[in-house]
Amino acid sequence: MEVKLGFGAAPKPQYVFVSKESDHCWYMLSDNTRQIPIYETALTGVITGIEVNKKVETSYGDTEKTDLQILADKPYVIRSGSESYFSKSLLLSLDVLTSEQLRHPLTIAVSPGNSNVVFCSIYDPVTYRFIGVSWDGYREINWETLGQKVSLKINRIQNLNPDTIKVSPYTTASEIHAVLIAQSDTYLAQLNWTPEQGREYLQQKYGKRSRLELTDIEILDFIDYLKFQLT
Structure with a gap:
């Protein structure tokens, strides 16, 4: 500008x-x-x-x-x-x-x-x-959880520390992580991935064998990858 x-x-x-x-x-x-x-x-x-x-x-x-x-x-x-x-x-x-x-x-x-x-x-x-x-x-x-999920994704792009994002007192970090896991479940089902395929990808990409081990940033990255595969 x-x-x-x-x-x-x-x-x-x-x-x-x-x-x-x-x-x-x-x-x-x-x-x-x-x-x-x-x-x-x-x-x-x-x-x-x-x-x-x-x-x-x-x-x-x-x-x-x-x-x-x-x-x-x-x-x-x-x-x-x-x-x-x-x-x-x-x-x-x-x-x-x-x-x-x-x-x-x-x-x-x-x-x-x-x-x-x-x-x-x-x-x-x-x-x-x-x-x-x-x-x-x-x-x-x-909606509070969805809002925090969207905030995390957008503010991550701007290289902000996601730990600084304000979380509603009624929404815990574990609830947000559970929503992200559920979102990835939907895309995995649409792609017909087997659990073995998922573990193999996580191991190669993040050095982890379970989505529960991923950080919020990593699982958002994983969700974006799955969305790309669907399109």
Whole structure:
């Protein structure tokens, strides 16, 4: 990104807020907190980080938000309620993306639903391919655990220490690891891998014979490998 010398605005991230209005689904705030509608439906950039279940003080009291950080023409932070359909569809989409895909620009789009609902859609801006997700069984999903899994994957790409990621007091590290193991079970079954094939690969790649011995970083890498084999 080109750096402009001289006087100008402070280089702070631009916050973008999600809300379904009559003719737009997100907006910015001016210096005097006036809402500035954003009529474009998509923002393209490189995802640089995510914070889930972030406690934020608002005029309505403390609430939990999801902040998605994107570097485009300037840094942006898309803020949405942690319990909103936008946040949930965002997490579902980010979960199916591989680490390699997350290293490249992506297009984040807003889609209005019924009532006050806004959904998030993600596209590959080069191929125009929509990143499809399934809402099957979404009521049974542990969203806090899924959020931590997605955070771990995205922040790992940015070379951040995963030990610094905040974990919900209701979600233990072992629960997150169990979710990752279960995710790999799904892909192993789809590939029809035998236990012997799995142990052989783990031994060659990581020097370990069981997924239980893998770190979270290693098992995320293993999941990305399995996803690649499926595609």
